[in-house]
Amino acid sequence: MTSNFLEQCHKNYNLQKLNTLAVPSIAEYFLDISTDRLLLQALQFSQKAEIPLTILGGGSNVLLPDKIMGLVIKISTQGREVLLEDDNSLTVRFAAGENWHDTVLWCVKKNLYGIENLALIPGTIGAAPIQNIGAYGVELMSCLERVEGFYLSTNELFILENEACLFAYRDSIFKQSMRGKAVITHVTLTLSKVPKLHVEYPALQEQLISNKADEDSLSALDVASAVIAIRQQKLPNPEQIPNAGSFFKNPVVSKAIYKKIYNEYPAVVAYRMADDTYKLAAGWLIDQAGWRGKLLDNICMHHKQALVLTNPNHCTTQQLLAFVDKVQESIWDKFHVNLEIEPIQL
Ligand code: EPU
Numbered sequence: 001m002t003s004n005f006l007e008q009c010h011k012n013y014n015l016q017k018l019n020t021l022a023v024p025s026i027a028e029y030f031l032d033i034s035t036d037r038l039l040l041q042a043l044q045f046s047q048k049a050e051i052p053l054t055i056l057g058g059g060s061n062v063l064l065p066d067k068i069m070g071l072v073i074k075i076s077t078q079g080r081e082v083l084l085e086d087d088n089s090l091t092v093r094f095a096a097g098e099n100w101h102d103t104v105l106w107c108v109k110k111n112l113y114g115i116e117n118l119a120l121i122p123g124t125i126g127a128a129p130i131q132n133i134g135a136y137g138v139e140l141m142s143c144l145e146r147v148e149g150f151y152l153s154t155n156e157l158f159i160l161e162n163e164a165c166l167f168a169y170r171d172s173i174f175k176q177s178m179r180g181k182a183v184i185t186h187v188t189l190t191l192s193k194v195p196k197l198h199v200e201y202p203a204l205q206e207q208l209i210s211n212k213a214d215e216d217s218l219s220a221l222d223v224a225s226a227v228i229a230i231r232q233q234k235l236p237n238p239e240q241i242p243n244a245g246s247f248f249k250n251p252v253v254s255k256a257i258y259k260k261i262y263n264e265y266p267a268v269v270a271y272r273m274a275d276d277t278y279k280l281a282a283g284w285l286i287d288q289a290g291w292r293g294k295l296l297d298n299i300c301m302h303h304k305q306a307l308v309l310t311n312p313n314h315c316t317t318q319q320l321l322a323f324v325d326k327v328q329e330s331i332w333d334k335f336h337v338n339l340e341i342e343p344i345q346l
Helices: 002-007 036-048 100-109 202-210 220-234 255-264 282-288 317-335
Strands: 010-014 026-033 053-056 067-075 080-085 089-095 144-151 157-161 182-192 243-246 270-272 278-280 299-301 308-310
Touching (some): 026 036, 036 067, 036 144, 036 182, 255 278, 278 282, 282 317, 299 317
Parallel strands (some): 053 067
Antiparallel strands (some): 010 026, 080 089, 089 182, 144 157, 243 308, 270 278, 299 308
């Protein structure tokens, strides 16, 4: 079984094309997984042979090391199944390897509401719950029903309902206590047939006006089209300029710290949260510290959106992290704010 399984794997496989930052990274063994049966075989093999297992989705939110020992698998399983339908909603179970943006398009073309604000986010649907993807005033948690998968230690099935996923801003149980311990196989979403729009985000409002969309009869497709237009204007396409979207989280600080920053920099972009803390726009902080568009060590914070680290010369993760240290240090020196990185470091 052991040698048979490895026969179908690629040896010393470069994952550069499988991560959107285009970081060179060699997997000792690599296999693309297109069925749940093959996934179970990979899990059983890695346990029996005591070979470490690393799981990749769309590779759009990870930082890969130069070399990954053991087996790396990419989840490419496809499929969608309608579980429930009534006059108001449709509940659909998606296989983890489905492309996220294609899923959004599938929904909006069927006039299903819920994820239209999340158009053009790179990656797979199986990776989406890990960091509770969010954009333009909507987070995945608002329409996620449940997440299914396997525990890596026992190959047992798990089913976590929305509440149990412990979703928060760019966070979930899969990034915390279940990190590295599970593989997601299916995600179930409940989408609304009744229009439920979230168009309060200022940039989205402006775009809808410039698209001449009729505010009174906005469809999910209108909103998705506006989001696509904004993202295409501001965010680099990873196929042209390697990047992983927002590289840092927007830091949340106490009211006292916010007030201190505001007194010195009244233009600071911040959003007051329900608990009286303040979420600062990390892009603004990085921009103010002079990093926007500045190429250093072949790495650059994007010239149209300083929150997006770009890797045009395919540097390694080690080189990216040395650059990131400099950005974090300068933000600390200028604002006394700690920036946390958003992608998951494997
Ligand atoms: N800003 C600058 N300079 C910059 C970038 C931003 O001054 O170079 C200021 C702007 O004034 C803007 C504010 O920062 O008003 C916030 O910027 P933006 O509206 O672009 O949103 P963001 O906070 O930078 C977050 C998400 C994005 C998501 C957008 C829209 C995080 C870490 N990022 O970005 O998510 O698309 O809001 O909702 O929360 C991603 O996670 O990969 C991602 C792109």
